[in-house]
Amino acid sequence: MDYKEIYTFLNGDLKKIEDELERALQAETPVLKEASLHYLRAGGKRIRPIFVLLAAKFGDYDFEKVKPVAVSLELIHMASLIHDDVIDNADLRRGRPTIKAKWGNRIAMYTGDFILARSLELITEIEDAEFHRILADTLVDLSIGEIEQIRDKYNFDQNLRTYLRRIKRKTALLIAVSCLLGAKVARADEYCQRKLYRYGYFSGMAFQITDDILDFTSTKEKLGKPAGEDLIQGNITLPVLFALRDQSLNREIRKVNGKADPEAFQEIVERIKAAGAVEEAQKVAELYVRKALQALDDLPDNETKPLLREMVLFIGNRKF
Known part of the structure; x- marks a missing residue:
């Protein structure tokens, strides 16, 4: 099975999700509308809506009930990335100028706030208070994860546990909750909800570790940002943590800062790759993929289970 089959299977509903995202980002203020739609039209994998839709297939699937959950979670993700770009002073996202680069920090922050507010407005269509509690708790964790990333910038002495806890909050929990709320809105049984949450959590951990690997191994054309950008910004990812075990490389990595000479920095990137740090990080990502597959094996068979496997x-193997 090819990953594209997932999009084929969900094509009609994903198209409606895309239309709903565009409707949600209409604003009376022209600059706010333009900035919001600029980000939306930059594209994206729509991973979170896909997880919502597939998880909902384990219950009584009703697209009109599932739609606000899928759209809301994607908007939360979008808002967090816009805020990230301000914090990281990033000029490119998905190969296009960031909102921060095009309109400045203030417009970017308010655009992120506007998109987050739209997401919360949409989720009010779900009257179950449990949904709002889960989403609120997730937003708290997401915020803590972002603060932890700021706190740990250029902290080359952090340990593996610190890194894993940070990516859990920044990335994995929102994907886990996408699976959980998709199942919950479709009234899947509690056993399925628990297993789908675990599957989503492990998938989210693998997603972020793979993202951190791609920062070193992919190209600017594929990623839409320069290679090694995370390290330049002071974000210490798993490949860097493994590379720091090499004492001679450790000394060189510690010299990296936001003003690093591009040529010297590229040499460090190549040395990190040559040190086997990427392969070690890949093993950790593969471990989380296996854990996700184990959680998936415990779920009842249906038409979407093979798609969740894919x-x-x-x-775990993506190149972009």
Whole structure:
């Protein structure tokens, strides 16, 4: 099975999700509308809506009930990335100028706030208070994860546990909750909800570790940002943590800062890759993929179970 089959299977509903995202980002203020739609039209994998839709297939699937959950979670993700770009002073996202680069920090922050507000407005269509509690708790964790990333910038002495806890909050929990709320809105049984949450959590961990690997191994054309950008910004990812075990490389990595000489920095990137740090990080990503597959094996068979399997295999092996 090819990953593209997932899009084929969900094509009609994903198209409606895309239309709903565009409707949600209409604003009376022209600059706010333009900035919001600029980001939306930059594209994206729509991973979170896909997880919502597939998880909902384990219950009583009703697209009109599932739609606000899928759209809301994607908007939360979008808002967090816009805020990230301000914090990281990033000029490119998905190969296009960031909102921060095009309109400045203030417009970017308010655009992120506007998109987050739209997401919360949409989720009010779900009257179950449990949904709002889960989403609120997730937003708290997401915020803590972002603060932890700021706190740990250029902290080359952080340990593996610190890194894993940070990516859990920044990335994995929102994907886990996408699976959980998709199942919950479709009234899947509690056993399925628990297993789908675990599957989503492990998939999310694998997703972020793979993202951190791609920062070193992919190209600017594929990623839409320069290679090694995370390290330049002071974000210490798993490949860097493994590379720091090499004492001579450790000394060179510690010299990296936001003003690093591009040529010297590229040499460090190549040395990190040559040190086997990427392969070690890949093993950790593969471990989380296996854990996700184990959680998936415990779920009842249905038409979407093979698609969820393909999703996590794509996540662990993607090149963009």
